Amino acid sequence: MEPHVVIAAVSILTAGLTIGIGVIGPSLGEARAAASALEAIARQPDESNTITRTLFVSLAMIESTAIYCFVVSMILIFANPFWTAVLPKAGG
Amino acid sequence: MEITPDTHIIFTVAGIAVSATVVWTWVVMALLVAASIAMTRNLTSDFAPSRWQNFLEALIGETQRQIAEVSHHDPGPYLPFVGTLFVFIATSNLLIVFPGYEPPTASLSTTAALALCVLVAVPIYGIVESGLWRYLKNYMEPTVFMLPFNVIGEISRTIALAVRLYGNAMSGVVLAGILISIAPFLFPVVLKLLDLLIGFIQAYIFSVLAMVYIASALRARRGNAASSPDAQPSSATNESKKGA
Numbered sequence: 608m609e610p611h612v613v614i615a616a617v618s619i620l621t622a623g624l625t626i627g628i629g630v631i632g633p634s635l636g637e638a639r640a641a642a643s644a645l646e647a648i649a650r651q652p653d654e655s656n657t658i659t660r661t662l663f664v665s666l667a668m669i670e671s672t673a674i675y676c677f678v679v680s681m682i683l684i685f686a687n688p689f690w691t692a693v694l695p696k697a698g699g
Numbered sequence: 700m701e702i703t704p705d706t707h708i709i710f711t712v713a714g715i716a717v718s719a720t721v722v723w724t725w726v727v728m729a730l731l732v733a734a735s736i737a738m739t740r741n742l743t744s745d746f747a748p749s750r751w752q753n754f755l756e757a758l759i760g761e762t763q764r765q766i767a768e769v770s771h772h773d774p775g776p777y778l779p780f781v782g783t784l785f786v787f788i789a790t791s792n793l794l795i796v797f798p799g800y801e802p803p804t805a806s807l808s809t810t811a812a813l814a815l816c817v818l819v820a821v822p823i824y825g826i827v828e829s830g831l832w833r834y835l836k837n838y839m840e841p842t843v844f845m846l847p848f849n850v851i852g853e854i855s856r857t858i859a860l861a862v863r864l865y866g867n868a869m870s871g872v873v874l875a876g877i878l879i880s881i882a883p884f885l886f887p888v889v890l891k892l893l894d895l896l897i898g899f900i901q902a903y904i905f906s907v908l909a910m911v912y913i914a915s916a917l918r919a920r921r922g923n924a925a926s927s928p929d930a931q932p933s934s935a936t937n938e939s940k941k942g943a
Binding site: 663664667668671674675677678681682685686 | 701702703859862863865866867869870873900901903904907
């Protein structure tokens with residue numbers, strides 16, 4: 608196979624794996640955080656403002672690991688540095 | 700599809716290509732400056748201030764309250780920096796309601812610049828608060844062997860700050876593009892609504908994290924003040940959580 612075909616195949620496969628595997632941990636974490644926040648609100652409805660704010664912040668913090676995976680997979684597909692290095696040679 | 704507005708060149712001045720990021724950053728800045736000038740032109744201390752003054756007072760008051768809550772310090776010196784970060788990021792994320800607008804935060808250059816501002820501001824605030832030597836000693840806590848890890852932590856959290864904001868703003872743009880091509884009518888609008896919420900939360904998180912990092916640089920002085928009567932026990936536990 609030509610090098611750019613290999614790079615494209617590996618990049619697409621890796622991008623899918625990256626986002627697929629990388630999302631597992633954050634989704635479990637977000638589910639736990641949301642469940643505990645709901646439990647806490649049910650127990651102390653007066654504190655729901657503070658709990659909701661903390662929940663949003665922590666959700667965004669947990670989510671950021673998934674966002675890193677997303678950024679990596681987007682770079683692999685749309686802005687792959689190896690792809691652009693090989694492409695002029697292959698196309699020329 | 701583009702994953703950054705950097706590659707979208709709008710016009711060229713004297714051989715320098717001006718990308719959409721720069722143009723929209725300047726639009727946001729001009730908007731903020733013009734709005735600030737217009738809103739602060741006739742401030743009153745009447746019982747019935749204008750609605751814009753009311754809005755400004757609510758914004759500033761809430762920002763001060765949040766800063767004081769996070770840092771347990773007087774919000775005065777940190778309000779300009781953290782508040783500006785929040786207002787700039789929130790504005791550039793919320794303007795996506797206008798068609799044709801490309802949020803400058805969807806470019807890694809903008810978010811990296813903002814994160815670098817935080818990286819520079821943290822030691823400045825720390826040194827002003829506790830002095831050069833005591834601030835540097837903060838890096839050697841608990842032992843001198845932790846020095847490289849503290850430095851690495853400083854760098855990695857800056858990268859995380861930049862990539863988090865970039866990823867969230869960029870994912871909104873990319874997802875909208877993908878959804879327009881597969882489900883054109885209603886669904887992208889719903890997703891844009893979610894993007895507004897996410898953009899606002901990300902602005903909040905960016906500024907809260909900047910404040911947390913600044914507060915951790917102020918810890919050097921607080922370590923000595925722990926035995927003083929004004930140090931509440933709850934603040935100590937909060938700080939240990941944030942340091943983790």
